[in-house]
Amino acid sequence: MISTIATLQDVSFSYTRRPIFTELSLNISSGRTALVGENGAGKTTLIRLLTGVLQPSAGSISHGAGGEASMSYMPQVIPALRGLTVEEQVAYCAWLQGVSSSESRRRARLWVKRVGLGDAARQKMRTLSGGQLRRVGLASALATSPQVAILDEPTAGLDPTQQMRFRDMIKSLESEVGSWLIATHDVNEIVDDFDQVLVLASGRVWSGSPSDYLGSVPEGPMRAHRAFIEVTRGM
Numbered sequence: 001m002i003s004t005i006a007t008l009q010d011v012s013f014s015y016t017r018r019p020i021f022t023e024l025s026l027n028i029s030s031g032r033t034a035l036v037g038e039n040g041a042g043k044t045t046l047i048r049l050l051t052g053v054l055q056p057s058a059g060s061i062s063h064g065a066g067g068e069a070s071m072s073y074m075p076q077v078i079p080a081l082r083g084l085t086v087e088e089q090v091a092y093c094a095w096l097q098g099v100s101s102s103e104s105r106r107r108a109r110l111w112v113k114r115v116g117l118g119d120a121a122r123q124k125m126r127t128l129s130g131g132q133l134r135r136v137g138l139a140s141a142l143a144t145s146p147q148v149a150i151l152d153e154p155t156a157g158l159d160p161t162q163q164m165r166f167r168d169m170i171k172s173l174e175s176e177v178g179s180w181l182i183a184t185h186d187v188n189e190i191v192d193d194f195d196q197v198l199v200l201a202s203g204r205v206w207s208g209s210p211s212d213y214l215g216s217v218p219e220g221p222m223r224a225h226r227a228f229i230e231v232t233r234g235m
């Protein structure tokens with residue numbers, strides 16, 4: 001298994017005159033990494049930089065074995081492509097990423113079932129619920145057989161049952177992919193589900209293990225939330 005997903009060296013980036021990152025350096029280890037931060041802290045921007053959708057204005061980003069090509073990305077909002085069925089959309093996304101058309105169709109059949117959408121495979125995309133759309137997003141990301149799966153807030157906006165289901169599904173698929181980087185606002189889950197925690201705030205990043213993260217606050221209610229406030233206050 002690769003030991004590092006990516007290394008950022010002195011990366012700067014801005015959309016407008018206000019910089020989002022200034023000389024940010026960071027090592028993202030392989031395994032399961034949670035990316036947390038306040039709204040607007042730059043999680044999606046960091047993901048876009050990692051996946052090559054955006055280019056840094058200064059500094060460099062190097063990737064582990066396989067480079068950017070071995071990463072796949074599930075965006076926050078999953079588009080429902082007009083007129084396509086679930087299976088067709090997953091196949092189309094895999095094909096767009098360079099998988100041959102026959103292999104894309106084979107993988108789509110497989111992954112649509114693996115994410116629990118077998119019964120909806122021939123349903124039109126526009127008829128899906130929010131939870132089903134996320135599953136299509138996950139199937140589309142995994143159909144390219146990535147070494148690294150990057151998911152941008154995969155459970156945002158889902159009801160508690162759907163959140164649990166989605167989280168369990170990711171756990172059940174964990175061994176299929178070498179590494180996961182998941183942006184989330186659910187600070188409770190980072191304690192149980194991840195090996196590394198990245199916290200973004202004020203253009204800076206804090207990095208540590210879940211126990212380092214929790215270690216900053218005593219036991220008690222909302223500990224993971226209090227730890228978030230404590231970690232970000234020190235940044």
Ligand SMILES: Nc1ncnc2c1ncn2[C@@H]1O[C@H](COP(=O)(O)OP(=O)(O)OP(=O)(O)O)[C@@H](O)[C@H]1O
Pocket residue numbers: 015016020037038039040041042043044045046
């Ligand atoms: N295309 C864009 N043009 C200009 N500014 C942008 C653009 N995309 C994002 N921003 C700004 O960059 C900052 C970081 O946004 P980003 O979406 O990366 O944050 P985030 O941590 O993912 O937020 P959230 O938790 O709300 O999804 C925000 O201030 C946002 O308004």
